[in-house]
Amino acid sequence: MTALPRSTEKKLGLVIDLDTCVGCQACVTACKGxxxxxxxxxxxxxxxxxxxxxxxxxxxxxxxxxxxxPAQVVTxxxxxxxxxxxxxxTVCPTGxxxxxxxxxxxxxxxxxxxxxxxxxxxxPYGAREMDADQGVMKKxxxxxxxxxxxTLPEEDREPACVRTCPTNARHFGDLADPGSTVSxxxxxxxxxxxxxxxxxxxxxxxxxxxxxxxxxxxxxxxLLDVQATGxxxxxxxxxxxx
Amino acid sequence: xHPAPSVILFSTLSGLGFGFxxxxxxxxxxxxxxxxxxxxxLGYGLAVAGxxxxxxxxxxxxxxxxxxxxxxxxxLSREAWASVVTLLILAPMALSDxxxxxxPRLIGQIGGVLALVTVLxxxxxxxxxxxxxxxxxxxxxxxxxxxxxxxxxxxxxxxIAPVLLLxxxxxxxxxxxxxxxxxxxxGQTMGTATGLDRLGVPSVLDxxxxxxxxxxxxxxxxxxRKHAAKLRKLALVxxxxxxxxxLLLPLGVWGIALATTLHLAGALAARWLFFAEAEHVVGLxxxxxx
Numbered sequence: 243m244t245a246l247p248r249s250t251e252k253k254l255g256l257v258i259d260l261d262t263c264v265g266c267q268a269c270v271t272a273c274k275g276x277x278x279x280x281x282x283x284x285x286x287x288x289x290x291x292x293x294x295x296x297x298x299x300x301x302x303x304x305x306x307x308x309x310x311x312p313a314q315v316v317t318x319x320x321x322x323x324x325x326x327x328x329x330x331x332t333v334c335p336t337g338x339x340x341x342x343x344x345x346x347x348x349x350x351x352x353x354x355x356x357x358x359x360x361x362x363x364x365x366p367y368g369a370r371e372m373d374a375d376q377g378v379m380k381k382x383x384x385x386x387x388x389x390x391x392x393t394l395p396e397e398d399r400e401p402a403c404v405r406t407c408p409t410n411a412r413h414f415g416d417l418a419d420p421g422s423t424v425s426x427x428x429x430x431x432x433x434x435x436x437x438x439x440x441x442x443x444x445x446x447x448x449x450x451x452x453x454x455x456x457x458x459x460x461x462x463x464x465l466l467d468v469q470a471t472g473x474x475x476x477x478x479x480x481x482x483x484x
Numbered sequence: 485x486h487p488a489p490s491v492i493l494f495s496t497l498s499g500l501g502f503g504f505x506x507x508x509x510x511x512x513x514x515x516x517x518x519x520x521x522x523x524x525x526l527g528y529g530l531a532v533a534g535x536x537x538x539x540x541x542x543x544x545x546x547x548x549x550x551x552x553x554x555x556x557x558x559x560l561s562r563e564a565w566a567s568v569v570t571l572l573i574l575a576p577m578a579l580s581d582x583x584x585x586x587x588p589r590l591i592g593q594i595g596g597v598l599a600l601v602t603v604l605x606x607x608x609x610x611x612x613x614x615x616x617x618x619x620x621x622x623x624x625x626x627x628x629x630x631x632x633x634x635x636x637x638x639x640x641x642x643x644i645a646p647v648l649l650l651x652x653x654x655x656x657x658x659x660x661x662x663x664x665x666x667x668x669x670x671g672q673t674m675g676t677a678t679g680l681d682r683l684g685v686p687s688v689l690d691x692x693x694x695x696x697x698x699x700x701x702x703x704x705x706x707x708x709r710k711h712a713a714k715l716r717k718l719a720l721v722x723x724x725x726x727x728x729x730x731l732l733l734p735l736g737v738w739g740i741a742l743a744t745t746l747h748l749a750g751a752l753a754a755r756w757l758f759f760a761e762a763e764h765v766v767g768l769x770x771x772x773x774x
Binding site: 363368440 | 485548554557559614670692
């Protein structure tokens with residue numbers, strides 16, 4: 243049913259720390275690997291001149307001009323935010339797109355998807371990509387096949403992107419529980435929503451890069467100010483007058 | 485947004501078809517016998533051809549029947565219902581006109597209203613999308629309905645048709661005036677999309693991927709926008725002004741045929757612009773406003 247649940251018991255989601263993300267793309271690779279084995283994420287011409295493929299997570303890199311400080315480079319992972327008010331769910335004509343009442347995960351039932359693409363249009367964040375081979379919509383499942391999977395060791399029961407992140411920039415948990423690690427991170431670090439005016443009420447939050455302080459001068463700078471002395475100094479003064 | 489030919493054809497043909505069916509239902513023409521057969525067949529043909537064209541852009545059409553299940557929330561599902569119900573309810577009216585069965589006009593009038601409801605549901609599929617600010621405005625359904633009514637009146641040879649065709653030009657002009665500032669008014673920037681506006685002014689350093697993907701192909705369409713100004717003029721002249729003038733000349737059925745051909749060409753140009761000029765906020769992540 244594509245009506246949104248009035249509220250969800252849990253709000254499982256990700257908190258992504260833009261301060262510690264180094265843009266290594268390990269989350270992209272881990273996500274692709276796990277989900278390609280699970281639901282299938284096809285590539286077209288992967289080793290050819292015009293490669294293309296389905297990914298549930300993409301990492302952008304931005305440079306930010308900071309008004310009173312040095313410019314910063316921010317790497318920015320982008321994936322489904324599992325919105326409370328998910329516009330991708332209500333537009334779906336078949337009921338394939340749905341949000342789970344128990345944990346808030348937004349999923350696609352591929353057996354009911356007609357591949358009309360309207361949900362991808364409705365999403366402001368570009369979180370959905372149509373699989374060109376299968377003709378159905380793909381999106382982040384929050385690794386629903388890992389997080390409840392009792393055949394996996396307990397430390398692996400989190401999304402593949404979180405499990406793999408070498409800088410611990412990705413955190414998984416219940417954002418409805420104010421005492422959870424993720425909720426405390428959001429409270430402490432000023433976690434924010436992407437495009438809040440779109441009214442989507444995202445569950446996932448982003449932690450802003452920490453303030454970097456003023457730019458420090460290069461320690462070699464004083465050495466650049468070379469004062470000529472002796473004959474060279476006399477020459478310098480004479481030539482300066484001509 | 486990528487102007488997919490199937491969607492452009494679908495919305496243009498079915499809009500014209502349902503507009504014509506509405507007026508046939510209301511009895512704007514009172515045809516009988518073979519004339520009635522050909523006119524009703526034209527209305528049904530256009531509407532059904534449009535629906536068929538829409539099926540071509542589905543990635544997985546074998547599940548198409550499931551699209552009838554979510555009418556409570558989905559405008560696309562409502563469109564599926566509205567189109568099928570309209571075509572079924574108008575069928576007895578069509579048969580009555582063809583065979584002179586004398587069925588009450590009320591059936592046609594109800595079907596006629598439903599035909600316009602179908603056009604409205606089509607328009608709402610686009611209007612509802614907040615992530616495409618140009619579409620997210622009440623003028624979008626007004627434009628779709630004006631096209632349907634003007635096209636229907638033109639095919640019916642109604643005397644009011646030239647006026648409605650000129651109304652198309654006025655509505656198109658208004659849509660473009662309002663639409664050109666819509667993205668800026670929505671207030672989304674790369675800063676709000678990434679939240680980095682709290683830090684400074686972001687710009688793209690490296691793209692997330694160097695090759696294309698579904699998002700870039702489907703929603704970040706920029707090719708051909710340089711011809712937009714020319715196409716707008718062409719759309720106004722072909723969809724509105726020329727057919728209106730031709731309908732005023734004493735050319736009879738040939739005048740209607742010529743006007744319809746020109747109108748369709750103009751309507752297709754206008755609908756191409758409707759997609760090609762629409763910018764999706766996801767483009768902001770890629771440094772494209774489109």
